[in-house]
Amino acid sequence: MHRPWVLGLTGGIGSGKSAAADILQQWGATVVDTDQLAHQLTAPQGAAMPALIQAFGTAIAAADGSMDRTVMRERVFHDPTARQQLEAILHPMIQHSAEDAVQQAQGVYVVLVVPLLFETGHYTQRVHRTLVVDCPEDLQIARVMQRSQLDADMVRRIMAQQWNRQQRLTAADDVVDNQGSLDELQAQLWPLHQAYLEKTRLWRANTGFA
Ligand SMILES: CC(C)(COP(=O)(O)OP(=O)(O)OC[C@H]1O[C@@H](n2cnc3c(N)ncnc32)[C@H](O)[C@@H]1O)[C@@H](O)C(=O)NCCC(=O)NCCS
Numbered sequence: 001m002h003r004p005w006v007l008g009l010t011g012g013i014g015s016g017k018s019a020a021a022d023i024l025q026q027w028g029a030t031v032v033d034t035d036q037l038a039h040q041l042t043a044p045q046g047a048a049m050p051a052l053i054q055a056f057g058t059a060i061a062a063a064d065g066s067m068d069r070t071v072m073r074e075r076v077f078h079d080p081t082a083r084q085q086l087e088a089i090l091h092p093m094i095q096h097s098a099e100d101a102v103q104q105a106q107g108v109y110v111v112l113v114v115p116l117l118f119e120t121g122h123y124t125q126r127v128h129r130t131l132v133v134d135c136p137e138d139l140q141i142a143r144v145m146q147r148s149q150l151d152a153d154m155v156r157r158i159m160a161q162q163w164n165r166q167q168r169l170t171a172a173d174d175v176v177d178n179q180g181s182l183d184e185l186q187a188q189l190w191p192l193h194q195a196y197l198e199k200t201r202l203w204r205a206n207t208g209f210a
């Protein structure tokens with residue numbers, strides 16, 4: 001089975017993973033985003049909904065049959081057992097969907113966006129290189145609060161379940177600093193994209209991947 005060249009893109013909540021992935025997509029990469037896959041699995045009629053309702057009860061289902069994200073968020077980020085239960089249901093399904101999407105990708109290379117790339121360990125053997133989007137924790141909190149209804153306490157609770165900055169920076173092959181403007185982010189990504197194109201070319205030559 002042929003497999004495209006895959007960049008694993010990660011970073012803490014609100015660090016700018018989607019912003020970086022959008023830029024690489026504009027340059028021809030295919031983006032596979034595990035957050036988006038998780039949202040599809042928990043949408044109305046989503047494949048994960050029967051198992052989630054069985055495990056957590058109907059209180060976690062909204063009127064349209066999707067997962068009530070506010071209810072679930074409150075539960076899992078106050079109760080580690082509930083979080084493990086949610087992850088035990090969703091992570092294998094997300095991993096399966098991600099593998100399918102990678103196989104079908106048509107872009108110059110694949111950007112696999114995974115918030116818990118290092119934490120779960122599942123993807124680290126499946127990506128060819130890792131890129132971390134880094135920004136100071138206070139800026140992560142401010143950007144998430146600006147984008148959503150989450151308060152600082154909840155953002156900190158979520159961050160506490162993720163690797164810290166230093167752990168991610170140590171594990172990363174490549175890092176972009178996203179405390180500046182989106183133009184500055186783009187300027188850092190351009191030489192990396194050129195390097196990824198070259199790695200893709202070599203990967204294709206060595207594997208016969210068309
Ligand atoms: C807890 C849930 C209901 C909260 O929903 P919400 O709409 O607020 O967040 P959303 O799904 O858009 O995720 C936003 C960010 O939260 C962080 N996050 C999500 N799940 C987790 C988790 N299990 N542990 C740590 N951080 C997480 C990530 O940084 C992610 O990018 C939701 O995140 C969920 O179903 N999580 C379990 C699936 C999962 O682990 N996804 C992330 C890795 S693939």
Ligand SMILES: Nc1ncnc2c1ncn2[C@@H]1O[C@H](COP(=O)(O)OP(=O)(O)OP(=O)(O)O)[C@@H](O)[C@H]1O
Pocket residue numbers: 011012013014015016017018019020035115143144147178179180181182185
């Ligand atoms: N360089 C930047 N300058 C200003 N705002 C930014 C910048 N990068 C990202 N943002 C904004 O910060 C918020 C978080 O960015 P983004 O959604 O890309 O992060 P993420 O890592 O994908 O988040 P999550 O972990 O929640 O999925 C968004 O509202 C985005 O528009």
